[in-house]
Amino acid sequence: MRIHFIAIGGSAMHNLALALHDKGYVITGSDDVIYEPSKTRLREQGLLPAEFGWFPEKIDSDIDAVILGMHAKDDNPELLRAQELGLRIYSYPEFLYEQSRNKTRVVIGGSHGKTTITSMILHVLKYHDRKVDFMVGAQLEGFDRMVHLTEENDFIVLEGDEYLSSPIDRRPKFHLYQPNIALLSGIAWDHINVFPTYENYVSQFSAFVDSIVNGGSITYNEEDEEVVRVIEGSSNTIRKFPYRTPPYSIHKGRTYLDTEEGPLPLEVFGKHNLNNIAGAKWICQQMGVDEDDFYQAISSFSGASKRLEKIGESDTSLIFKDFAHSPSKVAATTAAVKEQYPDKRVIAFLELHTYSSFNEEFLKEYRGALDAVDEAVVFFLPESVKIKRLKEVTPEQIVTSFQRNDLQIFTEADAFEKFVFGRSYKDAVLLFMSSGNYGGLNLKALRNIL
Incomplete structure (x- = not known):
């Protein structure tokens, strides 16, 4: 072919x-x-x-x-x-569906958590040498590729993105997969350039649930009110499996999952990641992995690329990098880091970079997103706003949107770099959040000043 x-x-x-x-x-x-x-x-x-x-x-x-x-x-x-x-012209997701017509399609959807949950599932399956086809939106440790396709594997695990399929196919990607087994982790307005209203955005997830094949299943986060409304509002004849954040504890900077066999040490942390683990466990069980085998494997999961990735550490301080940029992801990530390191000063550096984050109305969604940290810094380049042909964004607007008066704002790459490298970070946790690159900031060099 x-x-x-x-x-x-x-x-x-x-x-x-x-x-x-x-x-x-x-x-x-x-x-x-x-x-x-x-x-x-x-x-x-x-x-x-x-x-x-x-x-x-x-x-x-x-x-x-x-x-x-x-x-x-x-x-x-x-x-x-x-x-x-x-x-015959295919979009990326359309062709993936063609490749998986005769397989059991497992699709992980949600505004946040879908990459991590997909990664957790693939980690567990690989740990137990269970071969599946897959597509995931991040490079995973232990995997050569983000896409793997065969003729012989029975299952395919797909990260279900709600963004558009192609320039000539305006359907969200996850509408095309027709899952047999699906998961919905959460709904929080995003991609405002494509879905200009909250209602329009939520309707895409309703369509996703309705696209599950008859007799299929939806595993869903019952702690998310919007997810629950979408699930309850669907008339699709599918099985419904709710999940919630399991009990856990933190001891000396390590998170432990409560299980019937006792506390299980984890490599990842944060309430949102514990919630992700609960969803991944349900999916793995539907794929034939029992609970004990899941726990055995998940304890060694160290995270997806760019998701709370530790990039530096000294005797007293740490540096994390995270892909978080939307309001819900920023709030969850900052809360997780502060909960994990309550005795350290947590400093968050957030870059506003996306179309949505520069929209005057959407900016209001960031209210309280940085409240969990001890010090909050926002960086953005006015040139990025101009490139996207959006109305000018002012520092005053950002302070008002985040509702944090001590918010520090930088709009020049050189000034931001001097600020970051010109300080002492003893007993601190630095958290860099962005889908961009902070105007070319060399994050690796930060290891030398901890």
């Missing part, structure tokens, strides 16, 4: 290209820019385009399928040529 990728260099797209290459498919692709590590990984398999750009002459009638990435535009020259030839 011959497949062409339009925008092959994306994090998800290049992983899918590599997975299909491993299956023996003939893969070609194009992109206007490809960053590391995608560039090297594609080159090693002979899949890196000879030159960057869009080349409609690459598209001919011998191509069996075209996979279109979100990075491309709807007027992409290669896309237009494929449409002209009447080729």
Whole structure:
């Protein structure tokens, strides 16, 4: 089978290209820019385009399928040529569904926690040598790829993202998977550029629950009121399994999960991660892993990439990096760190970087999100606001939105860097939260000043 990728260099797209290459498919692709590590990984398999750009002459009638990435535009020259030839054009999630039609599809959805829960499930299955196909949105320790596809495996585990499928397919990705087994971890408004109202955003999760095949199941976080409303409002004939945060304790900076066999030490921490563990356990049990085997494996789970990732430590201080950027994720992450280290000064550095975080109305959703920490710092670049063609955001607006008068705000990368590196951090925990890079801040160099 011959497949062409339009925008092959994306994090998800290049992983899918590599997975299909491993299956023996003939893969070609194009992109206007490809960053590391995608560039090297594609080159090693002979899949890196000879030159960057869009080349409609690459598209001919011998191509069996075209996979279109979100990075491309709807007027992409290669896309237009494929449409002209009447080729079959798939979005990324649409093609994953085609690859899994005859498998049991396990889909993990939610505004937050879906990457971590998917990672937990895959960690447990790998620990017990249970082979499954999968797609997850982060690079996992012990896994070479973010996508793995075979003909023989019975299960496929998919992280169910609510963002759009492609430039010409405006359906949320997780609407296309038609799960047999599904999980819904939480609902908190996000992606305001695509879902301009809260009601519109929530309706996407209702559609996700309704897309579960008849006789399938939904495992859901009963501590989230919106999730409960969505589940109770669905008339889909499916089994419903609620879960909640299990009892746990913290002793000398280590979290222990309460089990019938006694306290189980964990590598991860935070109430939200304990809640994620409860959801992952339910899913693993539905996949044939009993409770004792789940606990044995989950104790060694150290987290998904960029999720409360420890990047520095001294005798008295620690540095964590987290992908948190939406209000609910920021609140959960900061609360987790303060609970884990109550005797240390917790300093949070949050970068506002996304379209939603610069929206005047959405900014109000951040109220109280940084209340748990001892010191709060917000960094953003006014140029980023201009690039997104949004109304100017002022420091005064941000202080008002977070409702924290001692909030420190930086809008210049150099000034922020001097502030971060010009201090003492004895008996402190530094928490950096962003989906960006703080204007090029070298986080690794911070290890030298602890």
